[in-house]
Amino acid sequence: MFKEEEVVYVEKNGISYMQFKRLLKYGIKHAYTFKGDGIDFSFNQDKNKTSYEALCNALEIDFNNVVQPVQTHTDIVKCIDKIESTESLQDVDGLITNKKNIALTTKNADCILFLFYDPVKKVIANVHSGWRGTFQKIAEKAVIKMINYYGCKAEDILCFICPSIRKCHFEVETDVKELCEEIFKFTNRTEEFIEVGEIIDGEQKYNIDTVLINKILLTEIGIKEKNIIDCNICSVCNKDKVESVRVDGSNAGRATAIIML
Helix, strand or coil: CCCCCCEEEEEECCEEEEEEHHHHHCCCEEEEECCCCCCCCCCCCHHHHHHHHHHHHHHCCCHHHEECCECCCCCCEEECCCCCCHHHHECCCEEEECCCCCEEEEEECCCEEEEEEECCCCEEEEEEECHHHHHCCHHHHHHHHHHHHHCCCHHHCEEEECCECCCCCCEECHHHHHHHHHHHHHHCCHHHHEEEEEEECCEEEEEECHHHHHHHHHHHCCCCHHHEEECCCECCCCCCCCCCHHHHHHHCCCEEEEEEC
């Protein structure tokens, strides 16, 4: 399942998670969590608090420093200068900070979660991007904000892509396919990330590679290909370990990605 040259798998304090080796080399505390008994980072559940406490204990992070946005598939990325309540982060799908001891979090169950780090300016970001966020170019907007607000240079920024649904299982209908074509026709590469799929109940389906779309967007604004580290884990292919709405529907839990300077 794992690209062993890029990531490590950890089990500690009753929670299992993945870490990127390059982030560990910089001493950045971070993780992407996997399924486990009693582990669920969904909102409005008692398990959310206990899950974050377990993860924070494993990573030696103060639970009180965890910042949780209320993700609603927007393109809103907020700069964080102090610990903020969840209530103050309604409709926020990306977080950026250059402050130490602020743990930025996002959640997913198929959507892409991006972790960004600029080792020169010491800036981190955590971005949630489902297909709607991808179509709104939220990851690109987060990087632009890192550049404009914190003086980062695109060529210095490292991007880490967590487990998410991949082209093999991200099946859509004609309306989403045509919207994707319209938005990203400027890339002249739509044939690379849109594939004709099966015909189901008389309706043509298509498969879209949202990870590749984001890689194209990020490299076009100056992030080096070698600095985009993708774990290459599909949430559906690895449904035994990774949360997936496509697999479990309304019963799906949520994973979290966390990062802190």
